[in-house]
């Protein structure tokens with residue numbers, strides 16, 4: 212019998228309505244065979260929670276290192292309620308992996324805190340190609356993590372809206388304060 216695992220995302224007991232959300236996906240093109248199913252998984256998950264295709268923007272960048280700046284610039288437009296940054300780093304023979312993994316992770320955290328808009332961390336940091344394939348649901352027993360990123364995106368965006376109000380409510384509050 213295969214070893215049981217306790218790992219993984221437990222679904223919330225609450226259902227989140229994504230129908231009003233504007234979602235940005237920025238993905239790298241490095242390691243495309245794994246990126247493509249991850250992006251498809253995220254899109255499928257968003258749609259299953261009501262996010263409209265017309266309100267889902269998808270942008271690509273070359274590598275994971277380019278994710279933070281592009282997410283930051285896009286969020287600065289005020290057009291999105293949440294972003295999902297998707298990249299796949301696979302350990303090679305130099306220290307490239309370690310530097311990019313660390314810098315990209317730190318930068319994506321900074322971008323979401325500075326923007327006060329949730330950024331979902333869809334960056335896999337894999338030691339082997341097989342690890343990446345399993346996490347994109349490409350091998351038996353694997354699981355497409357893009358599905359989880361879509362769930363996290365809608366939950367975070369809805370919860371952020373509950374805390375600060377919708378953008379039109381925020382605009383109203385600012386006007387009254389002035």
Ligand SMILES: Nc1c(NC[C@H](O)[C@H](O)[C@H](O)CO)[nH]c(=O)[nH]c1=O
Nearest residue numbers: 239241273274275276298299300301
């Ligand atoms: N090796 C991987 C990279 N490397 C490319 C960098 O992310 C970047 O595009 C380049 O250094 C130019 O700034 N990117 C990945 O996403 N995954 C890798 O495994």
Ligand SMILES: CC(=O)[C@@H](O)COP(=O)(O)O
Nearest residue numbers: 302303304305306307308
């Ligand atoms: C710049 C690169 O992508 C490359 O030199 C990194 O090499 P490795 O993945 O073998 O560490």
